[in-house]
Amino acid sequence: MNFSIEKAYEAKKYEDKIYAKWEKSGAFTPKIDKKKKSYTISLPPPNATGTLHLGHATMLAFEDILIRLYRMKGYSTLWLPGTDHAAIATQSVVEKKLQESGMKNPRKKLGREGLLQEVRKFVKESQHIIRNQIRKMGASCDWTREKYTLDDDMNFAVNTLFERMYKDELIYRGGRIVNWDPKMQTTVADDEVEYKEEKAKFYYFKYGPVVIGTARPETKFLDKTVVVNPKDKRYKHLIGKEFEVEWIEGKIKSKVIADNCIDISLGTGAMTITPAHSLVDFELAQKHKLPTPQIIDFEGKICKEVSKEFGGMPIEEAREKIIEKLKRKGLLVKIDENYIHNVAVNYRGKGFIEPQIMKQWFIDVNKKVIQWKGKKRSIKEVLQDTVKSKMIKIIPEKFEKIYFHWIDNLRDWCISRQIWWGHQIPIWYKVTDEQYKALVKNKEASSMHFEILGVNDEIKFGTEKPRAGKWLRDPDTLDTWFSSALWTFATLGWPKHTPDFKYFHPTSVLETGYDILFFWVARMILASTYALRSDGLKEEKCLPFNAVYLHGLIRDKNGKKMAKSNPETCINPLDMISKYGTDALRLSLVIGSSPGNDMRLYEEKIAGYRNFVNKIWNAARFALLNVDKKDLKKGFSKKMIKSVADKWILTKLQNLIKEVDKDLNDYLFSDAGLKIYDFIWREYCDWYLEISKGEHKNPEVLLFVLKTVLKLLHPYVPFVTEKLWESLDQRTLLIKESWPKYDNSLVFKEEASKMEIIHEIITGIRSIRAELKVAPAKKIHAVIYGGKHTQVIETKKEVITRLARLESLIIKPSGDKIKESKSIFIGQVEIYLPLKDLMDLDKEKQNLSTQIQQKQAFIYGLEAKLKNQGFVKNAPKEIIERDKQRLSSEKENLGKLKNQLRMIEHSASI
Numbered sequence: 001m002n003f004s005i006e007k008a009y010e011a012k013k014y015e016d017k018i019y020a021k022w023e024k025s026g027a028f029t030p031k032i033d034k035k036k037k038s039y040t041i042s043l044p045p046p047n048a049t050g051t052l053h054l055g056h057a058t059m060l061a062f063e064d065i066l067i068r069l070y071r072m073k074g075y076s077t078l079w080l081p082g083t084d085h086a087a088i089a090t091q092s093v094v095e096k097k098l099q100e101s102g103m104k105n106p107r108k109k110l111g112r113e114g115l116l117q118e119v120r121k122f123v124k125e126s127q128h129i130i131r132n133q134i135r136k137m138g139a140s141c142d143w144t145r146e147k148y149t150l151d152d153d154m155n156f157a158v159n160t161l162f163e164r165m166y167k168d169e170l171i172y173r174g175g176r177i178v179n180w181d182p183k184m185q186t187t188v189a190d191d192e193v194e195y196k197e198e199k200a201k202f203y204y205f206k207y208g209p210v211v212i213g214t215a216r217p218e219t220k221f222l223d224k225t226v227v228v229n230p231k232d233k234r235y236k237h238l239i240g241k242e243f244e245v246e247w248i249e250g251k252i253k254s255k256v257i258a259d260n261c262i263d264i265s266l267g268t269g270a271m272t273i274t275p276a277h278s279l280v281d282f283e284l285a286q287k288h289k290l291p292t293p294q295i296i297d298f299e300g301k302i303c304k305e306v307s308k309e310f311g312g313m314p315i316e317e318a319r320e321k322i323i324e325k326l327k328r329k330g331l332l333v334k335i336d337e338n339y340i341h342n343v344a345v346n347y348r349g350k351g352f353i354e355p356q357i358m359k360q361w362f363i364d365v366n367k368k369v370i371q372w373k374g375k376k377r378s379i380k381e382v383l384q385d386t387v388k389s390k391m392i393k394i395i396p397e398k399f400e401k402i403y404f405h406w407i408d409n410l411r412d413w414c415i416s417r418q419i420w421w422g423h424q425i426p427i428w429y430k431v432t433d434e435q436y437k438a439l440v441k442n443k444e445a446s447s448m449h450f451e452i453l454g455v456n457d458e459i460k461f462g463t464e465k466p467r468a469g470k471w472l473r474d475p476d477t478l479d480t481w482f483s484s485a486l487w488t489f490a491t492l493g494w495p496k497h498t499p500d501f502k503y504f505h506p507t508s509v510l511e512t513g514y515d516i517l518f519f520w521v522a523r524m525i526l527a528s529t530y531a532l533r534s535d536g537l538k539e540e541k542c543l544p545f546n547a548v549y550l551h552g553l554i555r556d557k558n559g560k561k562m563a564k565s566n567p568e569t570c571i572n573p574l575d576m577i578s579k580y581g582t583d584a585l586r587l588s589l590v591i592g593s594s595p596g597n598d599m600r601l602y603e604e605k606i607a608g609y610r611n612f613v614n615k616i617w618n619a620a621r622f623a624l625l626n627v628d629k630k631d632l633k634k635g636f637s638k639k640m641i642k643s644v645a646d647k648w649i650l651t652k653l654q655n656l657i658k659e660v661d662k663d664l665n666d667y668l669f670s671d672a673g674l675k676i677y678d679f680i681w682r683e684y685c686d687w688y689l690e691i692s693k694g695e696h697k698n699p700e701v702l703l704f705v706l707k708t709v710l711k712l713l714h715p716y717v718p719f720v721t722e723k724l725w726e727s728l729d730q731r732t733l734l735i736k737e738s739w740p741k742y743d744n745s746l747v748f749k750e751e752a753s754k755m756e757i758i759h760e761i762i763t764g765i766r767s768i769r770a771e772l773k774v775a776p777a778k779k780i781h782a783v784i785y786g787g788k789h790t791q792v793i794e795t796k797k798e799v800i801t802r803l804a805r806l807e808s809l810i811i812k813p814s815g816d817k818i819k820e821s822k823s824i825f826i827g828q829v830e831i832y833l834p835l836k837d838l839m840d841l842d843k844e845k846q847n848l849s850t851q852i853q854q855k856q857a858f859i860y861g862l863e864a865k866l867k868n869q870g871f872v873k874n875a876p877k878e879i880i881e882r883d884k885q886r887l888s889s890e891k892e893n894l895g896k897l898k899n900q901l902r903m904i905e906h907s908a909s910i
Contacts, residue, residue, distance in 0.1 A: 005620075005621050005624050005625070005727050007621070008614070008617070009581075009613065009614060009617040009720055009723070011577075011580070011581025011582065011583065011584075011613075011719065011720075012578070012581070014719060014723050015136075015138070015581065015582055015719050018718075018719050018722050018723060019135055019138065019719075021722075021733065022140060022722075022733065022735055023143070025733055025735070025736070027071070027140065027733065027735045027736055028079070028140050028141060028142045028143065028144075029142050029144050029145075030076040030077055030078045030142065031076065032076070032499055032500070032503045033076050034503075036074060036075060036076045037075050037076070038075060038076045038077075038078065038503050038504050038508075039066075039067075039070035039071075039075040039076070039077045039078070039508050040077070040078045040079075040080070040504040040505070040506075040507040040508050041063050041066060041067060041078075041079050041080070041507060041508060041509060041510075041511065042080050042487050042488045042491060042507050042510070042545075043059075043060075043063065043079060043080060043081045043082060043134075043139075043141060044059060044487075044510070044511075044512045044520070045081075045082045045083050045084040045147075045148075045149060045484065045487065046083055046084065046130055046134075047083070047084050047086035047089055047090065048083045048084060048085055048086055048090055048123040048126045048127055048130070048148075049086055049089050049090050049093050049126060050093075050126055050129070051129060051130070051133060051574070052130060052133045052134070052137075052573060052574075053562075053570075053573070054554040054562060054570075054571060054573055054589070054601065055513055055553070055554060056133075056573075057137055057573040057585065057589060058513075058551055058554060058589045058593075059511060059512060059513070059551065060134060060137040060138075060139045061137065061585075061586040061589045061590055062511050062549065062551060062590065062669060063079065063139070063511045064079075064137070064138060064139050064140055064586075064715065064718070065590070065664075065669060065715040065716060066508075066509065066511070066664075066715075067079045067140055068140060068714060068715035068718060068735065069664055069715045069739065070508075071140070071735070071736075072711065072714070072715075072735075072737060072738055072739035073738075073739045074738065074739075076503075078142055078145070078500075078504050079139070079140060079141045079142060080141070080142060080145050080146075080147065080491055080492075081131075081134060081139070081141035081142070081143065081145075081146050081147075082146055082147035082148055082149070082487075082491065083123075083126075083127050083130055083148050083149070084149045084480065084484055085123065085148070085149045085150040085421065085422060085480070085483075086480055087417060087419055087421050087422035087477055087479075087480040088184060088186060088348050088349070088417065088419055088421075088480065089348055090119060090122070090123065090421055091115075091119060091419050091420065091421040092184060092348070092349055093122070094106075094115070094118050094119045094122050094421075095107070095115075097122070098110075098118065106118070107420070112420050112475075115420055115421075116420060116421060119421050127148070131143075131146075133573075133574060136574065136577055136582060137573070137577075137582060137585075137586070138582050138583075138586070138718045138719060140718075140735065145491070145500075147490075147491040149480075149483050149484055149487070150422075150423070150483075153490075153493075154483065154486070154490055154491070155423055156495075157486050157490035157494055157495060158423045158478065158482070158483045158486060158490070159423075159426045159463060160495045161486060161527060161530075161531050162425075162426055162461075162478070163426070163461055164530075164531070164534055165363065165530070166461055168367075168369045168534075169364070169367065169369075170363055170364050170367055170369055170379070170530070171361060171362070171363055171364075171415070172361070172362055172364060173359055173360070173361055173362075173427075173459070174359065174360070174362055175357055175358065175359045175360075176282075176357065176358075176360065176362065176412075176414075177275075177276070177278075177279050177282040177355050177356065177357050178355070178356060178357075178358055178360055178414050179192075179193050179344065179346075179353045179355060179414075180298065180353065180354050180355065180356040180358070181346040181349065181351045181352075181353060181354075182298060182299055182300030182351065182352070182354055183300075183346070183349055183351030183352070184346060184348070184349045184351055184419075185298070185418055185419070186417045186418040186419050187358070187360060187414055187416060187417055187418060188346045188348075188353060189413065189414060189479055189481065189519075190411060190413075190414075191406075191518045191519055192346065192347050192348065192519070193344050193345070193346065193347065193353055194344070194345050194346075194347040195342040195343065195344055195345075196342065196343055196345060197340060197341075197342055197343075198340070198341060198342075198343045199338065199339070199340055200215050200339050200340075200341060201215065201335050201336065201337055201339060202214070202215050202335070202336040202339035202341075203215070203217055203323060203332065203334075203335055203336075204268070204332075204333040204334045204335070204336075205217070205326055205331050205332060205333060206330075206331045206332075206333055207226065207245055207247070207254070207270075207272065207331075208226075208243045208244070208245040208254060209238060209243060210226055210228075210235065210238070210256075210268065210270040211268045211270070211333055212226070212268065212270055212271055212272050213267040213268060213271070214272075215339060215341060216274075216315075216319070217248075217319060217322050217323055217326065218295075218296070218302065218310075218315050218318045218319045218322055219274040219277050219278075219295050219296065220247075220248065220272060220274065220295075221247075221248055221249070221295055221302075221306050221307055221310075222252075222274075222293045222295060222306065223254075223272035223273060223274055224252060224253065224254045224255065224272075225254065225255055225256075225257060225272060225273055225288075225290055226238075226254060226255070226256045226257070226270055226271070226272055227256075227257055227258070227259050227261075227262055227270070227271055227272075227273055227284060228256060228257075228258055228259075228262055228269060228270050229258065229259070229260060229262040229263070229264045229269065230258035230259075230260065231260075231264065232262070232264050232269050234269060235256065235269065235270060238256040239256050239257070239258045240255075240256065240257070241255070241256055242254065242255045242256075243255075243256075246329060246331065247331075248307075248322055248325065248326065249307060249308075249309065254272075257288055259284060259287070259288070261280075261284065273285060273290070274295060275290060275291070275292035275293075275357075276292045276293060276294045276295060276296075276355075276356065276357050277295060277296060277354065277355045277356070278355055279355060282355075282357065292357055293306070294306075294356070294357065296315060296354055296356075298356065300314060300315055300352075300354055301313060301314050301315065301318075302315065302318050310322065360414050360415075360416045361414070361415050361416040361425060361427075361476070362412040362413060362414050362415065363379070363412060363413040363415055363526075364378075364379075364412055365378060365379045365380045365410050365411070365412055365413065366378045366379075366380060366412075367379075368381075370382050370529065370530055370533055370534075371533060372385065372529070372533065372539060373385070373539060379526055379530065380407060380410055382525075382526075382529050382530075383407050383410075383522060383525055383526060383529075384404065384407050386525055386529065386543065387400055387403060387404070387525075388404075391539070391540065391543055391546075392525065392543055392545065392546065392547065392548060393546065393547040393548070394547075394548045394550070395547060395548065395549045395550065395595050395596075395667050396550065396594075396595040396596040398596065399514060399517060399550055399596055402517065403517060403518075403522065406517075406518050406522065407522070413479075413523075414479070415478055415479045415482045416474075416476040416477075416478065416479070417476055417477050417478065417479055417480075418475075418476055419476075419477055420475070420477065421477065422477030422478060422480065422483070423477055423478045423482070423483050424473065424474070424475070424476070424477050424478075425473075425474040425476050425477065425478060426461055426462055426463050426473075426474075427459050427460070427461060427473070427474040428459060428460045428461075428462060428465060428466055428471040428472065428473050428474070429458065429459050429471065429472055429473075429474065430458040430459070430460075430466075430469050430470065430471055431470050431471070431472055432470065433470060435470075435472075436470045436472060439472055481519055481520060481523050482523070482527075484520060484523075484524075485520070485523040485524050485526060485527035485528075486524075486527050486528075486531070487524065487544075488505065488506070488507045488510075488524060488528060488544040488545060489501065489505055489528055489531065489532065489544065492504055492505050494531065494532075495531075495535075497535070505541075506528075506540075506541065506542075506543045506544060506545055506546060507544060507545045507546075508545065508546055508547070509545055509546065509547045509548070509549055510524070510544070510545040510547070510548045510549070511548075511549045511551065512548070512549075512550065512551070513550065513551055513552070513553065514550040514551070514552060514553075514596050515553065517548075517550065521548055524544040524545075525543070525544060527544075528542060528543060528544035529542045529543065547667075549595060549667050550595060550596045551593065551595070551596070552593070552594075552596055552597045552598040552599055553598045553599075554589070554598070554599060554600075554601050555598050555599065555600050555601070556570075556571075556600065556601070556602065557600055557601075557602035558600075559598075559600060571601060571602075571603065573585060576603070576606050580606050580607060580609075580610040581610060581613060581719070581720075582719055583609075583613045583716075583717035583718070583719050583720050584606050584607070584609040584610035584612075584613050585606055585609075586716060586717065587609035587612065587613070587673070587716060587717060588601060588605045588606040588608075588609045589601065590669050590670060590673055590716065591609070591670050591673050591674060591677070592605075592670055593669065593670050594670060595667060612677065612681070613717060613720050615680070615681060615685065616680060616713065616717070616720055616721075616724070617720060617724065618685075619680060619684060619685045619689060619706075620706055620710075620724045620727070620728075622689055623689070623702050623703065623706050624727060624728070626692065626693075626697060626699065626702070627699035627702065627703060628699070629729070631699040631700065631703060632703065632728055632729045633729070634700060634703075636700055636701075636703075636704040638745065638746070640698070640700035640701060640704075641698075641701060642698050642701075643698065644751045644754055644755050644792070644795070644796070645688065645691045645692075645698075645755060645799075646698050646701045647748035647751035647752060647755070648688075648748075648751060648752045648754075648755030648756070648759075649683060649684070649687075649688045649701065649705055650701065650705070650746045650747075650748065651746070651747050651748050651749065651751070651752035652679065652683050652752070653679070653705055653708060653709075653746070654742055654743060654744070654746050654747050655747075656675060656676065656679050656712070657708075657712070657740045657741070657742045658742045659672070659675055660672045660675055660676060660712055661742070663675070673716055676709070676712050676713055676716070679709065680709055680713075684705060684706075684709065687759065688702070688705070689702075690802075690803055691799055691803075693802075703728070706728075707725075707728065708740050710724055710725055710728075710734060711734070711737055711738075711739060711740050712740060714734050714735070714737075718734075718735070721734055722734045722735065725737075754789070754792045755796075757789050757792060757793070757826065757827075757829065758792070758793065758796045758799060758800060760826045760829075761784065761793070761800055761804075761826060761829065761831060762799075762800055762803045762804045764824040764826060764831060765782060765800075765804040765806075765824070765831065765833065766804060767824075768822050768824065768833055768838070769804075769805070769838075772822070772838045774837075774838055776805065777805075778805070778837075779805050779806060779807035780805070780806060780807060780833060780834075780837035780838060781806065781807050781808045781809075781833070781834055781837050782804065782806050782808070782809050782810070782831060782832065782833055783809075783810045783812070783815070783818060783821075783831070783832045784800075784809065784810070784811050784812070784829065784830070784831050784832075785812055785813065785814045785815050785829070785830040786811055786812070786813060786828075786829055787813060787814065787827075787828035787829060787830075788828060789827075789828065789829055790811060790812070790813045793811050793829070794811055797809055797811060807837075817830075817832075818832040818834070820834065820835050820836075821833055821834045821835055822835060822838060845901065848897055848901045849901065851897055852894065852897050852898060852901065855890060855893060855894045855897060856894065858890060859887065859890050859891060859894065862883060862886065862887045862890065863887065865883065866880070866883060866884065866887065
């Protein structure tokens with residue numbers, strides 16, 4: 001033997017070098033080849049705000065498995081990476097950093113362009129960090145095609161889509177109630193609103209002839225309408241009447257109207273409405289043509305024009321003072337101290353949502369403008385059809401129900417945001433000289449833009465300023481999800497139909513977390529189907545992807561959600577890579593996972609998979625140490641197959657290839673991984689390699705199986721497999737090798753079944769040894785009656801003797817049952833192991849005698865208890881029945897112990 005391999009695999013030593021080799025080789029960069037099928041994944045772009053977390057690591061692991069698999073299968077595979085400008089999140093991080101450095105109001109101090117410069121600088125630094133972290137995960141992305149959602153060509157695509165939707169009247173500007181975040185000074189999409197349950201006080205006030213209830217009395221200044229159910233007998237006589245009410249700041253006139261939306265059983269059955277700060281109240285006001293006065297301003301304070309006494313006061317402060325004032329007036333009836341309600345917060349900054357009526361930009365989801373399958377349909381209808389008709393497959397299927405529920409309740413999408421970082425809305429407003437001066441002077445004042453531009457109706461589309469007159473561009477930016485909705489097709493050159501676009505789109509699969517099914521997945525379908533259908537492409541070419549695979553959330557050891565607010569729950573993927581290696585982390589994220597279900601991850605699990613990586617290394621090392629270097633140069637042919645063991649392992653290998661293919665095709669990553677894991681650990685290492693240590697060594701088969709297994713493993717653990725492939729003296733990189741194909745000519749069912757008998761015999765003997773705690777070094781005697789399998793067993797006598805740790809082995813076709821022995825039956829095969837070999841008979845006799853005494857004492861006590869009339873008379877029937885069953889069971893166990901003792905006593909006397 002003239003070959004050597006290092007004793008241990010050191011991930012830190014090899015990983016960066018291996019990744020550099022892959023990248024240099026061009027393996028990540030696919031060419032357009034019409035002879036090949038394409039396979040494309042658009043990497044869900046991480047936010048340009050910092051470092052990767054375990055959610056990103058999970059996504060990278062799953063997607064890299066698919067990309068490496070299809071690359072090896074001969075597809076032209078593109079994994080297109082990039083980052084998202086993450087409008088609100090990024091601007092908030094930068095503003096916070098500037099405030100911490102002493103700049104009180106960054107927007108006012110720097111102005112729009114100055115602040116954007118600071119954000120750009122931050123993003124450039126973050127992108128460099130993120131790229132390196134993605135590389136650390138072994139992600140085989142095509143870095144030559146990397147994109148960023150604010151690239152110039154991406155901005156052009158965003159504006160093109162906006163223009164088309166605007167001309168089709170899908171995008172419109174309208175006054176409607178929206179989710180306003182006073183903290184972040186921007187609107188928030190419906191599905192970006194979280195609801196957290198809170199305990200609050202609920203106040204009941206006398207309001208003229210009725211009593212009303214509210215948790216927010218500070219919004220009630222201008223409530224002049226009481227709504228009741230027309231069927232409510234308590235208030236029927238009041239419907240349509242006006243009356244004077246003593247209220248917060250004196251007397252006001254109020255009117256009672258009727259509407260079926262009022263729940264008679266809820267509260268007092270009467271409520272006043274605040275149309276400007278409640279969606280339900282706003283819709284009621286629209287229905288009944290009622291005024292919608294603003295009570296709370298955009299800063300989260302009481303409007304100054306509403307109240308001289310409370311104007312300009314933050315709502316929390318105003319609430320307490322208003323309650324005190326109404327109490328002094330004798331209008332406070334009672335307070336419910338245990339009122340539980342859901343409070344709306346922005347999921348990004350966790351600021352409280354204050355509904356406001358504003359002129360904003362919306363996408364109409366109900367207007368029928370998309371020509372789809374023979375007729376014009378709305379966005380909502382197309383979103384439903386693509387999934388319902390299985391044009392797009394959602395994995396797991398259970399999320400289809402959730403998807404449809406969301407689509408059914410979809411409202412027009414508010415796409416404008418009151419921040420500066422992002423794609424600025426390509427709309428210009430014509431203003432007067434006075435308005436122009438006021439806005440230019442107060443660029444950072446969002447409220448002023450609403451007051452002036454919000455009511456201006458002379459507008460033009462475009463990125464360039466119109467020539468005649470005074471024009472100001474809309475200062476708002478588009479919702480981040482609007483631009484990221486174009487990710488699969490704009491990154492490939494759209495609106496131009498570039499060669500990349502024609503070849504690589506639609507993409508094959510979108511792999512992402514189930515938590516952004518609505519935020520992003522649905523909106524990608526929305527953008528792609530509208531944009532590409534308006535290009536005239538066929539429906540099946542308009543999809544962003546053919547399938548959506550949703551992974552679950554990563555939780556800690558105790559099932560808690562990992563969150564920055566609870567540092568003890570978090571695991572930093574980069575720390576784990578440094579400590580255990582990338583392959584171990586990837587395996588820990590994949591094995592044990594299932595589509596759409598949350599998974600627990602903890603350091604011990606990652607450490608466990610590092611041991612498996614070491615097992616792979618050691619298995620390969622054993623194989624390589626048992627072959628000559630010249631064997632590495634040989635190819636494999638059927639002529640090299642020598643033994644039943646060879647045919648058994650080859651049959652097992654072909655079955656593995658078939659099952660792994662099926663599982664990966666069904667996105668069962670964990671199932672496929674476990675099968676490869678079991679094959680290596682059990683069939684290859686524990687059996688075939690052990691058999692190979694004896695007289696059955698066959699280097700050609702041993703190496704063929706090893707190479708094939710390394711190929712199957714490569715998508716899961718790319719680094720260690722690539723290093724081992726190099727150690728096999730291969731001229732090519734493993735990443736460029738072909739995926740193993742099922743070969744029926746290497747399936748030997750008859751021979752494999754013979755080897756299975758040997759496998760079961762050895763396993764059976766090992767199980768008895770383990771059960772009776774026989775020392776591993778101790779050799780025992782065995783007798784086997786093989787029946788029709790006797791000849792096969794005879795040929796494998798050396799293997800059985802060596803692997804079962806036998807002193808002697810007698811093999812006969814049949815014979816009498818051997819007394820005082822442990823027996824195992826495998827079909828027609830009988831195995832007998834003398835008890836004298838298996839245990840210290842005196843010690844076991846003493847142990848059994850002690851157990852019998854304890855069992856007899858317990859039975860005596862239980863019998864006495866059941867004979868006690870007092871107990872039988874007073875105890876519940878189920879307790880008595882349980883004790884009777886236990887007595888029967890314990891007597892049966894006592895009998896077994898006595899039989900074992902008799903057998904040992906008889907054996908000891910021989």
